[in-house]
Amino acid sequence: MSSRVLYITHRVPFPPDKGDRIRNFHLLRQLSRHHTVDLACLADEPVSDDTRATLGNLCDRVSIVPVNRFGRLAQAGLSLACGRSLSEGAFWSSELQRIVQGWHREKPFDASIISASSLVPYLRTPTFAKVPAFVDVVDLDSQKWCDFAATASWPKSWLYRWEGARVRSVEAGLPKWAEAATLVSRAEADMFDLVAGAGAATVATNGVDLEYFQPSDVPTQRACAFVGALDYLPNVDAAIWFADEVWPKLRAKHPDAEYWLIGRKPTAAVQALAARPGIRLIGQVPDVRPHLAAAAVAIVPMRLSRGLQNKVLEALAMAKATVVAPPALAALKTVPGTHLLSAETAHEWVEAVSGLFDNPARRRELGLSGRQFVEEHHHWETCLRPLTDRTQAAANPHPALSLAN
Numbered sequence: 001m002s003s004r005v006l007y008i009t010h011r012v013p014f015p016p017d018k019g020d021r022i023r024n025f026h027l028l029r030q031l032s033r034h035h036t037v038d039l040a041c042l043a044d045e046p047v048s049d050d051t052r053a054t055l056g057n058l059c060d061r062v063s064i065v066p067v068n069r070f071g072r073l074a075q076a077g078l079s080l081a082c083g084r085s086l087s088e089g090a091f092w093s094s095e096l097q098r099i100v101q102g103w104h105r106e107k108p109f110d111a112s113i114i115s116a117s118s119l120v121p122y123l124r125t126p127t128f129a130k131v132p133a134f135v136d137v138v139d140l141d142s143q144k145w146c147d148f149a150a151t152a153s154w155p156k157s158w159l160y161r162w163e164g165a166r167v168r169s170v171e172a173g174l175p176k177w178a179e180a181a182t183l184v185s186r187a188e189a190d191m192f193d194l195v196a197g198a199g200a201a202t203v204a205t206n207g208v209d210l211e212y213f214q215p216s217d218v219p220t221q222r223a224c225a226f227v228g229a230l231d232y233l234p235n236v237d238a239a240i241w242f243a244d245e246v247w248p249k250l251r252a253k254h255p256d257a258e259y260w261l262i263g264r265k266p267t268a269a270v271q272a273l274a275a276r277p278g279i280r281l282i283g284q285v286p287d288v289r290p291h292l293a294a295a296a297v298a299i300v301p302m303r304l305s306r307g308l309q310n311k312v313l314e315a316l317a318m319a320k321a322t323v324v325a326p327p328a329l330a331a332l333k334t335v336p337g338t339h340l341l342s343a344e345t346a347h348e349w350v351e352a353v354s355g356l357f358d359n360p361a362r363r364r365e366l367g368l369s370g371r372q373f374v375e376e377h378h379h380w381e382t383c384l385r386p387l388t389d390r391t392q393a394a395a396n397p398h399p400a401l402s403l404a405n
Helices: 019-032 049-058 069-081 086-090 094-106 117-123 141-151 156-176 186-196 233-253 268-275 289-294 310-317 346-357 360-377 380-395 399-404
Strands: 004-009 036-043 061-066 111-114 133-138 180-183 201-203 221-227 258-262 279-283 295-300 321-324
Touching (some): 036 049, 036 094, 061 094, 069 086, 086 117, 086 156, 111 117, 180 186, 186 201, 201 380, 221 233, 233 346, 295 310, 295 346, 310 360
Parallel strands (some): 221 258, 258 279
């Protein structure tokens, strides 16, 4: 008899077109190979029939609970007033709680997984007290809020710092009740251990779909491409910083060059960048690959990065010459100068990108090395195995007995 696993995600894990969705979808696929999986998630945008069908093929039961912006803000404010984090409130739904508890009463779960620490309240109830729980922390969210606070002005800086402290309290308590807390890199895990105690973290890094993201032989343009959700603060900060500090100098050296911004929901500030010479706001596209393939260079100028950036893995998988800011490299084991280039100051960025524009052979060399790196280190099945193996052991503690039955 197959073990049954509950998987709760804070967003619908399909299509895999942004960071958390990519990881959650591939984890769901891995879990479905070994367990009967029930998926419960929140949706803040319309869900297509194709999405429902795809998830239905992977899961026994699927429940997608819609949430709206007003309701989410109200729940976040109530959570803050009650002494909890804004994040816990923003992803709380009494309907979702009712559904998963009803599922457990009908067909009990052998293990449960949540896709973020903000979903902890769903499992910290008497209903799930005896169900082994796993928290896919991924990035240390408390540190993310502290990073935001350091760059924001008041009152946002105060709010971000307050949120960081409350999220840290949730993170610190995870080892007391969860079977494991998984982080996306050794660097994030080390930080988590400082918060929750030595040895509290399990590393389960990100992979990349090596079949989907393949090298391409299409002709390239003298363009640098930045891919990412353009309403996410670290991406917005990166896009604007590069446009302000790097692009004018780079454009002066290469008047025909272009800077492409590719991603969903660009903010007004990002949209305004399109008025500048050489900057193209491509926005949301059904497939980023043609745009990445056509650009000479992929750039990731993120100053507020946490965890492991999927956009870096995808660019490397496509054998693109890639330039990355140091914060976005902390979770990778790449060697700058061998697999990609690293740049921090505006001058370093101009020199790195300009040098690649002028040197097709160097672009090709970096691209091939980057592709080889992800082939060797970032297969999804291997990357997620530390989490899936522990889930399987907890959900099926007596495999021989189960087989006999």
